[in-house]
Amino acid sequence: MADPGAAREVRLSVNGVERAGTAEPRLLLSDFLRHRLGLTGTHVGCEHGVCGACTVLLDGEPVRSCLVFAVQADGAALRTVEGLAGEDGELSPVQQAFHEAHGMQCGFCTPGFLISLTALLEERPQASEEELVDALSGNLCRCTGYANILAAARAARDRAAEGRA
Amino acid sequence: MSTIGVSVPRVEDERLLRGEGRFLDDLRLEGALEVAFLRSPHAHAKIGAIDAAAALALPGVVAVIDGRETAAALEPMVFDIAKIVPETVREATAPQVRVHPMPALPAERVTYVGQPVVMVVAESRYLAEDAVDLVAVEFEPLPAVVDAERALEPGAPLVEPDWEDNEAISFSFERGDVDAAFAAAAVVVEESFRSHRQHPSPIETRGVAAGVDPQDGSLAVWSSTQTPHLLQDFLARWLHRDPERIRVRAPDVGGAFGVKHSCYPEDLLIPFAALRLGRAVKWAEDRAEHLAAATQGRDQLHRIAIAADSEGRILAVRDSAVMNAGAFNLLGLVVPYNTFTHLLGPYDVGALGFEMRVAVTNTVPTAPYRGAGRPEAVFAIERAIDRLARQLGADPADVRARNLIGPEQMPYETGIVYRDGSDQVYDSGDYPELLRRACELVQRERFEATASERRRIGVGYAIYTEGTGVGPFETARVRIEPSGTVKVFTGASSQGQGHRTTLAQVAAEALGVAVGDVEVVGGDSAAVPSGFGTLASRTLVVAGNAVSEAAAAVRAQALEVAAGMLAAAAYELEVEDGVISVRGRPDATLPLGAVAGFLTPFNPARPRGAPPELAAESVYRPGPVTWAAGVHVAVVAVDLPTGVVEVLRFVIAHDCGRVVNPAIADGQIVGGVMQGIGGALHEEIVYDESGQLRSGNFMDYMLPTAGEAPEFELVHLDTPSPLNPLGVKGLGEGGAIGPPAAIAGAVEDALADLGVVVHRGPLGPSRVRDLIASAASAASP
Incomplete structure (x- = not known):
């Protein structure tokens, strides 16, 4: 065997x-x-x-x-x-939002957050506040206190909406 | 335009966002062996026979190393800092400090669950873990002691049999006539408050890798450490090697919060194995190991009493504290003495009686965890002030305001000697204004509107001061390259604080270049000959001023050379955006890089005797610490039937001196507050009576998530420090200091009509339900 x-x-x-x-x-x-x-x-x-x-x-x-x-x-x-980045190497809207909103410090947990948020916004582009919080509650961050991660998530969602408009 | 005070976007982010960071376990060392440890399953036991034959027979297993083998080669570990007591501290508080050495692997006895006992080195971590299961160790369990108060009782099991008891540290202090103040007081409150044990738990655990240079046998070590230079010195001493033949690098480090500051057995054992085996060896800690075997924090009990007049003015404070050091007294006075010097915080109190006893126990050692003794002090004094306010029927914010040191009293001498041996003097700050600003932002009414019989709203306060920017020193080297790039090398490494951005801003300001032209290199013992590291809210103060000084020196050097090149006097030159120009001669300009290029040994026209590069070094040795401060106000909702506490809003009024990068500063503060919220509500390290760890994973040790984040309101009232040229204060830890006290106060406020008193956290649903139930049964005779 x-x-x-x-x-x-x-x-x-x-x-x-x-x-x-x-x-x-x-x-x-x-x-x-x-x-x-x-x-x-x-x-x-x-x-x-x-x-x-x-x-x-x-x-x-x-x-x-x-x-x-x-x-x-x-x-x-x-x-x-x-x-996650585009074929031309450009950061995705989710990645860009984490940078602009200072949604990361040590960056160790960041890949998991980026993936979770990307998955949510691909499925629910107009995700509500509650849906954003819910989707990101499965990832732990010890540095940021989450405030800027949630700000990044809102910005990424809103930017995606602008892109479609 | 000034580059300081601007939220420059972080230069760190891009690599990390693309998954191109290089953390310890991301490093690919060719042919590296991996390590797993057999760790003690007992809190206290004699080690009997060890049989590793089956493990060694497993294909892929290279070595099995135990404490009897290492005893011959590795002396037990002792940290000098544990024994340091400045003479002035000795005179003021008469400390008794005992240290017993920590073997990297114990040969005779284990003294805490999780202690490494046997190291297995194999071709992969999977195989190493298989082999650990095959190592048979005979343990003979001994009586264990877990609780610090119990450990200090006569007849308690001895953690260190060479001692007659378990007391590792004691010290005491008295100022003013404490007894007389208590005798004369209109009001006396006395309570016990416990700061429960917590775990720093960054999302990246610890890790160490080491390899031997095939040419000269020098040792290359990578460690997810906060202090690469300290680790280099430590390894040199314990491995009996010239420090120059050891290079320690901290790669990207995924958070630390104090837990990556100590030198651990694993930090010594991995390089030891690499040298012994002549191969690269790596150990990446897993979460179970991290929770069991990395240093923990807090674990203090305070019996505190306040004497006050009928207006709530505090006449005297008496506090008797007990702290749990765990199985070894790693760092001596660092944490317990911090507790002492931060107890009275922003309050003007005449008489103080303080005593501290630190016990060794059969638990993992404790060490600084974000705040390092300060959150414990603040929990005790702020809780006591809440009790005082309740007894007086007064507003807790008013009672605090009545006792604050005023700005007109600055600089304020506390009459206490700080841990560095200098007199403790608050250099600057306006505490009443901080409190006033914070109170303006609470918005209690908005939340009261959502209250019901079931849902109770409460508000709680915490005010703290924080000594920041402690020495002894930090180093920096600044070099201008012919390309115009400015390289900054520093002994302070980063674990997420954004130093590559903030220190670049500091250098750019001093030099007159764009921030984007500055590259900061930290975390490499080879980059600067000596360094200290990132801990204790010190990097911006100590490394920041070192960088600023070195950059100013290099600027002066550049101007001197440029003066010759431009046929002008150095005082006629200015630098903007990396270009030197002569005042009044718009055509006479020279990029800074051209000056560096002029000095290269390749240039036949270079002046004889000129240095080979455009560079300067600085060692910054700060004087006494500079004092940051903050007011935290928590608004909570408590759901009576379930006991669930929700933090609705968290107001922070903060003084961290001159701010270099506001976005980064705010990020540090909010992150610290969230960590404090986690500790206040959910996180608790629990050992049972036999010393078994009951919170050894992330389902039992619960970190807060995005779902628990409140709305944050942050206001700065920054008073530049007069103690350093940049005017900065430290801010890494401050956020974590206030939340446990503020939230406990808020929960107590929410449940005031039930008569609940909060003596300890975390305030999870079951504890809150118990508080409600016991208050109810006390109320019904």
Whole structure:
């Protein structure tokens, strides 16, 4: 019988690029991204699904990559913080809003916030205040006190609305 | 145009927003081994046999190292700062300080849950953790003591058997006739208030990596530390190596708040393993390790009494405090003495009697956590003043106003010796105006309108002072490159405070260049020969003035060389936006970079004997600390049936001296306040009676989220410090000092008609329900 713990091939698309690597069944998606694919922008803050720093988009849905095994993401399309900027390198409206509103200090939790907010605004471009707070309550920040993160979220939403008008 | 006082957008952000930051665990060291620790499952136990055979047999495991092995090579750790007592402090408070050394890995006994016992080095962290499970350690449990008061009782289990009791520190102070003041007082209040144990818990945990240079054997260390130079000195001493052969770098550091200031066993063990194995070795702490084994904060109990006249003027304060040091007295007087010097804060009080006892216990060591002894002092005195106001039937803001030091009393000598040994003198500030401005912004009526029998509204206050910008020194080196770029190297590194932006603003101002032309490099022991680090609300004061001085020196140097190049006198020159010009000769201009280029050794026309580059260094040694201050007012709603406390509005009136970057300053303050709110409402480190940690993950140790953020209202009333050339004061910690007291006061106010008294936090739903229930049962005979 084949060793159930043996590494196997994982193929997935990350930020539109086809990537492949080997992963033992127990390897976390967060570790696969960071240490096998070298995409260290996704951070790990608690490894038990509370802090949200490791949030990525898996087939469009925000997930905690520390609670997903890499092998579960075989065949999926992932988006990480490295894929948020435009093709021309321009910061996305969400990234730009975090910069302008001083919505970040140490920047460690920031990738998770950017992903959570991007997911919300893609699904609910006119998200209400309550929806913004709700979507961001799954991410912990220890530096900012959240006020400027919420200001950034409102600005990103409003800018997206202006873009559509 | 001045570059100081402007909210220049942060230069740090872009890399971080793109996921291009480089935090400790992002560093890819070729072929690096990874480490996992077997940590003590007991609060106190003898270590028996250790069997690592099965672990060593596991493929991919490279080494298993225990305390018996390290005992031969690594002396137990002691921190000099733990033993430092300035002579004036000794005269004033007669401190007794005992330190027992901390082994990097204990050989005989473990003294707290989470203490590292065995280090496993393997090809990956996954394999290292597998191997940890295979290491068999025989522990023989011993009686443990967890609570500091209990630890000081006769017959308590001894944390350090060489001592006759568990007292690590004691000191006392008396000024004025305290007994007479209490005898003459119209009103006396006396209560016990506890600042419960909390955890700094930045979102990035700790981490260390080390490698050995294949050519010369020098050691390269990366650590998510607040103090790279201190770590370099520490490693040099404990590894018996020339400090020049150790380079310590702090990469991007994801928050710290005090927890990354101490030198830890892991900081020593990872470089030790790299040297022993001749390979790069990395350890990235996980959250369970962080909560169990990184230093915690607070944990003080105060029995405080206030004597006042019938108008509420405070005649005397008597306070007897007990603090929990955890298993080792890491930093001596730092935290408990801070508590002492900040107890009376902004109040003009004639007589003071204070005593402090610090006990070692079988818990993880405590150390400075944002505020470092100040929130504890403020919780005690501000809670006591609330009780005084209640007893007098007076407005708590009025009672505070009656006792504040007035601006006309500045500089104000407190009659206390500060921890640095100098007389404690408040250099500047207007506390009554801070309080008045804060009170104007409360908007109590707006929230009262939402009150009901079920939903109670309350308002609470906290006023504090904060000694900031403590020495001993910081260094800076400023260099102008031929390209015109200005490089600033400093010993102070950053953990998110935005120093690359604010220090660039300071340098730009002193030099006359654009902020965008300045690049700040910190966190590298090789960048400047000595440095101290970022802690204790000191960087803007100490590093800021060092940068300003070095930049001014380099400007003078540049003008001297430029004078020769432009055939003018140096005093005729001015610099704007990086260009030197001669007054009255609009055509005679020279970019600063051209002066640097003129000095390069490649230039055959360079003057003989001229320095090879345009650079200057400065060491700034501050005098006494400069005093920041703040007034915090919390408006809360308490839901009676559920006990849920909601902070609705938080008003901050702040004095942090001259502000360099308003957006960054406000960000620091609001972030600190939110951390204080977390501690006031949710966060608590809990050990059970046997010393088991009951709050070892983020579901049991609950950090606040965006959903708990109140509306913030922040007003500055900044009085420039006369004590340093920039006029700045520190502000990193201030935000966290007031919230526990202000929120406790607000909850008590909301529940005043029920007779609730808040003696401790956190004020989570179950504690608030208990307070309501016990007040009700006390009221019904």
